[in-house]
Structure formats: structure tokens, C-alpha cells
Amino acid sequence: MNKKPIVKIPNKFKPLWNPKRYKVYYGGRGAGKSWSFALTLLLMGAKKKKRVLCTREVQGSMKQSVHKLLSQCIELLKLGYFYRITREGIYGRNGTEFIFYGLKHDPMQIKSLEGVDICWVEEAQKISNESWDVLIPTIRKDGSEIWISFNPNLETDPTYVKYVVNEQRENSLIVKVNYWDNPFFSDELREELEYQKELDYDDYLHIWEGHCKTASDSQIFRNKFIVEEFKASDDVVFYYGLDWGFSQDPTAVLRCYIINNELYIDYESGGTQIELDSTYKLIDAIPKSKQYTIRADSARPESISFVKRQGYKIESVHKWAGSVEDGIEHIRSFKKVHIHTRCMETASEFVKYSYKVDRVTGDILPMIIDAHNHYIDALRYALQPMIKQKGKPRMAKVIGA
Numbered sequence: 001m002n003k004k005p006i007v008k009i010p011n012k013f014k015p016l017w018n019p020k021r022y023k024v025y026y027g028g029r030g031a032g033k034s035w036s037f038a039l040t041l042l043l044m045g046a047k048k049k050k051r052v053l054c055t056r057e058v059q060g061s062m063k064q065s066v067h068k069l070l071s072q073c074i075e076l077l078k079l080g081y082f083y084r085i086t087r088e089g090i091y092g093r094n095g096t097e098f099i100f101y102g103l104k105h106d107p108m109q110i111k112s113l114e115g116v117d118i119c120w121v122e123e124a125q126k127i128s129n130e131s132w133d134v135l136i137p138t139i140r141k142d143g144s145e146i147w148i149s150f151n152p153n154l155e156t157d158p159t160y161v162k163y164v165v166n167e168q169r170e171n172s173l174i175v176k177v178n179y180w181d182n183p184f185f186s187d188e189l190r191e192e193l194e195y196q197k198e199l200d201y202d203d204y205l206h207i208w209e210g211h212c213k214t215a216s217d218s219q220i221f222r223n224k225f226i227v228e229e230f231k232a233s234d235d236v237v238f239y240y241g242l243d244w245g246f247s248q249d250p251t252a253v254l255r256c257y258i259i260n261n262e263l264y265i266d267y268e269s270g271g272t273q274i275e276l277d278s279t280y281k282l283i284d285a286i287p288k289s290k291q292y293t294i295r296a297d298s299a300r301p302e303s304i305s306f307v308k309r310q311g312y313k314i315e316s317v318h319k320w321a322g323s324v325e326d327g328i329e330h331i332r333s334f335k336k337v338h339i340h341t342r343c344m345e346t347a348s349e350f351v352k353y354s355y356k357v358d359r360v361t362g363d364i365l366p367m368i369i370d371a372h373n374h375y376i377d378a379l380r381y382a383l384q385p386m387i388k389q390k391g392k393p394r395m396a397k398v399i400g401a
Helices: 012-018 033-047 065-078 105-110 129-137 160-166 187-199 199-208 277-286 299-309 321-331 344-352 374-382
Strands: 022-026 051-056 083-085 088-093 098-103 118-123 147-152 174-175 225-228 238-245 251-259 262-271 294-296 314-316 337-340 355-357 363-370 397-400
Touching: 012 022, 012 033, 012 174, 022 033, 033 065, 033 083, 033 118, 033 147, 065 083, 065 088, 065 098, 105 129, 118 129, 129 160, 147 160, 160 174, 187 199, 225 344, 238 374, 251 277, 251 363, 251 374, 262 277, 262 344, 262 374, 277 299, 294 299, 294 374, 299 314, 321 363, 321 374, 337 344, 344 374
Parallel strands: 022 147, 022 174, 051 098, 051 118, 118 147, 225 337, 238 294, 262 337, 294 314, 363 397
Antiparallel strands: 083 088, 088 098, 238 251, 251 262, 355 363
């Protein structure tokens, strides 16, 4: 007979057992959100047959899902005798099943799902309004629930606006949870936290206390952009850019257009650890991508050749000393940059892309930090035919993060 293990879950997560249509947990790193959700769902599934959908905005492979986390929790709970783990899903002896889909690239599969008891939306800060519009009507079984976990990013993110700022329904549970609510918070993470607090207090508040990211004077695109909904007219000319990913850096694709010296970014697509033969799926997610030239980072000629063989018009961009700074200067020259609400990653980078700040004096230095710039790089590539190479010495240089 299997001996039941003792599993400790922070007290703030105990209300997960009480019926609510929406269960929203948000806050900083180290609060135990993902572990507590996974442990609770597995215990519920072992107690009673459940169909659980685990989803996120982009899921290029199982590596990008909570499949691994759930598998680890099964081992921790000593429920290996009860759950069968496969590459496609997790299945209980009583008929419980965990299924995994990405919202952005699997909308038809999502729409066709039936009988979902609980939907866990992870990394929900990245979910667009369009994805919410697809998901919510799908979770329609009587008594079904939507569980949402995320670390806040921007105050304008659809998930934050929908489920934190505006959520007032009685059938919703909204909980902010942080590391101090987690009695199992490790000494190693506490050391990281204290280091971040000394290094950059604003980043500490954002990462560890779950505050929304705020603008600062070091922000390169401060006061230059707005996140909103808009629709392109039929007569605009589109520009496409692609930045190749590497390891944990995402492959990023976006589309933009220009009206009256104002730049509009209306579609993005991307993901980490994307195999070359899956890259075309990211490009396909952006409308009309085969009708226009895609401009891509020249560092991967073999990747450009592969995409070209799939029927896309793609070419490498020319780079020069100072091409990053020239590109950023060109983007800043627009009267305003409009970022569509579905372009969450691009909006996040526009907030975080910054100049280096002197830690002693607080002075903003003429050095661009080489981080939070994958979709911004794709944007520079898209606009490259319009970017002029300057003959004067550079005013800023790019440094590592």
C-alpha cells in the first residue's frame, strides 16, 4: 500500500479547493504559484476525475509547458503508481487527464476542446485579448474553472487590466502572493533577492514584489510609444523583420507599417528553442507574410536559405559599426510608436530597453544595455531600408547586460 506523503502548500493557496469560476494568483518571483497550482491540481485529479487544460500564449514544444513541473510534482507526491506520463499528456487511473496547448498557434484545437473541468493559464501576463476571446467560451462545462497565474509586467497588459484592475465578480478569487507568503522560500533565492534589491531597487520591486514595470529616465523609448488596439487600413504597406533565437533567446518576428511619420506594430510571433523546421509556423502566424519581403538577421544564412525554400521572400540585412544605434535613433525619430495589445513581448521590450545607469552617481550613461531587444532587433531589420548609416562618431555604444 502506498504511504501518503506529507505535502506542504503555502496557506494562501488553500482557497484553490473552494469552487470559483476564476482563480487568479499574481505577484513576484518565489511565491510558489506554479508549484502550488501543480500540486493542488494533481491532488484534485487523484481524488476525482478531472480534465485539465494547461495552456499559455505560445507553446512551441512540451519544453515550454508545465509538463515537466507536473511530472516533478508527481514524483514528489509519490503518485507515480496513479499517473501515467507520456510526451503528449498525463493520465490518471481514474480517467483524469492533463492536456497541453498554446493559445496563439493552436486556436482551432483550443476551440474544439470539450469537457474541460479546469483550465490553468500559466505566464498569463503574456496572454492577449484575442487569446482570451478564444479561450473563455471554450471553458464552458458546468462548474468549470479558469486558474490564472502570472508575474505582472505592464499595467496595460490585458490580463492585468481584466483580472486585477477591473475584476469585481463575486465568483472570482483574486490573490496577490509574494515570497514572504511562502514559508518554503529558499535561502538561495533570498540571497538573489537581496542582491537585486541593492543592485536596482525598481527591478527588485518588479521581479520580487510583483509591481508592474514603470518607466524611468533610462528607458530608451520613454514617452515614445503607446499600447492600444487599432486596425490597419487596406492600403498600407507592411514591413516584416525576423531575429533568430539562440538557446534561451527567442526567435522573434513582427510586422509594422507607417502612417504620417507614426510607426504601427500590429503583429508579433515568437518563441524560445524553436527548431529551424518550425520557424515557418511563427512566420505563418503573421498575416500576409508570404506577400512581402521579410528582412532577417544576417548571422544565420543557412536559416535564411531554409525559410526561402518554404516559399517566403526573405533577405539578410546589412550591418555596420553603429547599426544598432542608427536603428534605435530611427525608431525614436517617429512622432509616436503604436504597439497593438496583442504584441505583448514587443511592448515589454519597449518598457525594459534601457541605457546603462551609473550605480554610484545615478547618471544615465551613453551605453545601450544589450538585453530585452529581440523584437526590437526584428523591428530594426524590418525598417532597415529606411535607416541611414551615419558618418559621425557614435553617441552611444551597446554593452552586455
